Amino acid sequence: MASLRPNRCYRDVDKPPYTRKEYVKGVPQPKVVHFIMGNLSAEFPVKVNLVATRPIQIRHNALEAARVAANKYLTKMCGRMGYKFQIRVYPHQILREHKMATGAGADRISDGMRLAFGKPIGTAARVKEGQAILTVWVNPDKFPAAxxxxxxxxxxxPVPCRIVIEQGKELLKL
Structure with missing residues (x-):
């Protein structure tokens, strides 16, 4: 399987939304497995968000990597039922790639810019500046872990982020 293009090819929000999957054939499924994890039934007083500092597109594999990293740490530090964790964005934006042949003799095979619209290769979430990407609910004693x-x-x-306490700031000893 071919390797992924670098994220710099897709991170800027410079094109119109391309999200209508009913008109596009062959859109791969997002790699994100779960969007809500942890203890879904309990109420936690402290709510902490990871907020984007600028508009960006986040690919589905980056969201999954962030989910795995955060969920693994939260499970280790808070236990399986000691937190609630949610991904707040969904990768709707369809990413396209116009594959180019490389190597010897590629000029005879390649079509150049003819039919250059591209085929779907993945999805991305469009995030606005100040929008919450991830949210964690915990008890006050587990705030440092969150x-x-x-x-x-x-x-x-692929974006600089801020950690913002949205709820329960008065319960924390900062």
């Missing part, structure tokens, strides 16, 4: 989990998840994303 903060560290979001920091680790932010390392997997």
């Amino acid at each position: 903060k560290e989990a979001l920091r680790r998840a932010a390392m997997k994303l």
